[in-house]
Amino acid sequence: MKIGTTHLFVPGPTTVPEVVRRAMNVPMEDHRAPDLPDFVLDLLADLQRVFRLPEGRVLLFPGSGTGAWEAAISNCLSRGDRVLMSRYGHFSHLWVDMARRLGLDVVCHDVAWGEGVPVEAYERELRVDPSIRAVFVTHNETATGVTSDVRAVRRAMDAAGSDALLFVDGVSSIASLDFRQEDWGVDVAVAGSQKGFMLPAGLAMLGVSEKALEAAERTTTERCYFAFRDMLAANDVGYFPYTPPLPLLHGLRASVDRLLDEGMDDVVARHHRLAEGVRHGVKAWGLDLCAMSPRWYSDTVTAVRLPHGVDGAEVCRIAYHRYRTSFGGGLGQVAGRVFRIGHLGDVNEVSCLTALAAAEMALLDAGVDLVAGAGVAAAQAYYRQALADEEVGRGPTSSAAPRARLAAAR
Numbered sequence: 001m002k003i004g005t006t007h008l009f010v011p012g013p014t015t016v017p018e019v020v021r022r023a024m025n026v027p028m029e030d031h032r033a034p035d036l037p038d039f040v041l042d043l044l045a046d047l048q049r050v051f052r053l054p055e056g057r058v059l060l061f062p063g064s065g066t067g068a069w070e071a072a073i074s075n076c077l078s079r080g081d082r083v084l085m086s087r088y089g090h091f092s093h094l095w096v097d098m099a100r101r102l103g104l105d106v107v108c109h110d111v112a113w114g115e116g117v118p119v120e121a122y123e124r125e126l127r128v129d130p131s132i133r134a135v136f137v138t139h140n141e142t143a144t145g146v147t148s149d150v151r152a153v154r155r156a157m158d159a160a161g162s163d164a165l166l167f168v169d170g171v172s173s174i175a176s177l178d179f180r181q182e183d184w185g186v187d188v189a190v191a192g193s194q195k196g197f198m199l200p201a202g203l204a205m206l207g208v209s210e211k212a213l214e215a216a217e218r219t220t221t222e223r224c225y226f227a228f229r230d231m232l233a234a235n236d237v238g239y240f241p242y243t244p245p246l247p248l249l250h251g252l253r254a255s256v257d258r259l260l261d262e263g264m265d266d267v268v269a270r271h272h273r274l275a276e277g278v279r280h281g282v283k284a285w286g287l288d289l290c291a292m293s294p295r296w297y298s299d300t301v302t303a304v305r306l307p308h309g310v311d312g313a314e315v316c317r318i319a320y321h322r323y324r325t326s327f328g329g330g331l332g333q334v335a336g337r338v339f340r341i342g343h344l345g346d347v348n349e350v351s352c353l354t355a356l357a358a359a360e361m362a363l364l365d366a367g368v369d370l371v372a373g374a375g376v377a378a379a380q381a382y383y384r385q386a387l388a389d390e391e392v393g394r395g396p397t398s399s400a401a402p403r404a405r406l407a408a409a410r
């Protein structure tokens, strides 16, 4: 007999908080009800705060992140448009594949898995090829646990004098990592409901700048279900062009309330602190990350490289069957060679310690040579210090001054 829950540490779908789950448990209602616009217009306006997009619009389509990729391309670009992309993991590979299948002329830079967007190569490419209409970045490559510098890509575009649109896959970053659509000059940002938004899959979300909305008026790609124009016209008066998944939208209302109550800066700080603790744990095991240097470390997912002879799929199988804990396996090029710990959404220090404890047991059982408890202990030490530092009004730091203050406070 199975008692208790199966612990979910895959990087999406993530754990749905009780308050969000309850908010979705509503009787079916009329999606043309006269008072629906009050709900819809507030929700869309608050989503712009999550995307940090004061101008422009947030659009919601029934679908997953992949649907949002397609909506982004089919609305804002035309067949044959030349675009600059790069791939460094399973998800960035899939977006390149989709762009080609939708008829774009893709200039693709292949980067070693474990690194992120090649900003200098992008800038060189943009300087020699002014015909590039759009630049694509996978902000957080969920397959390798790598976060790229979106702001630097915008700077490179500006330096090269490019007026291309900037497309960002933020499926595993928006609502958890620092993301500032307007400040960073992102024209189309793509998200999905089942990661940082702590909901079931089912909503494809897009933040679209004024510039991209204008571009969408001139493009010629066929689109119908995903047409921005139809969605915007209906949204303008607080409705949708077809039946929306209202229970999911009520869940989204609750999740956005939670995010905004915590504050987007605090959401980002929490994800950073939790991820640091997980990384301390991995280091104590003596294992390496898939991310090749600290500049690429992701605060929403940690991909851990396994020693030769240890199969990542086996680690996940043991964790799942023996310890009722789900981790992400390796995808594509790194299948079998890594396993991934998702730490985004409704997570805190103790849930991350749970993940580390389960991973330690599964790793030991799979034949990895490590000291039982070492990872958990390292993360505990980190979290205790980080939270104590925070209580005295300072972020975690290794410099002496705040420590003295901490001692004084005690």
Ligand SMILES: *Cc1c(COP(=O)(O)O)cnc(C)c1O
Binding pocket: 012, 064, 065, 066, 067, 091, 138, 140, 141, 142, 169, 170, 171, 172, 192, 201
């Ligand atoms: C999960 C994910 C996707 C795909 O989203 P689906 O909702 O599964 O379609 C795309 N990009 C990234 C970076 C992801 O993490």
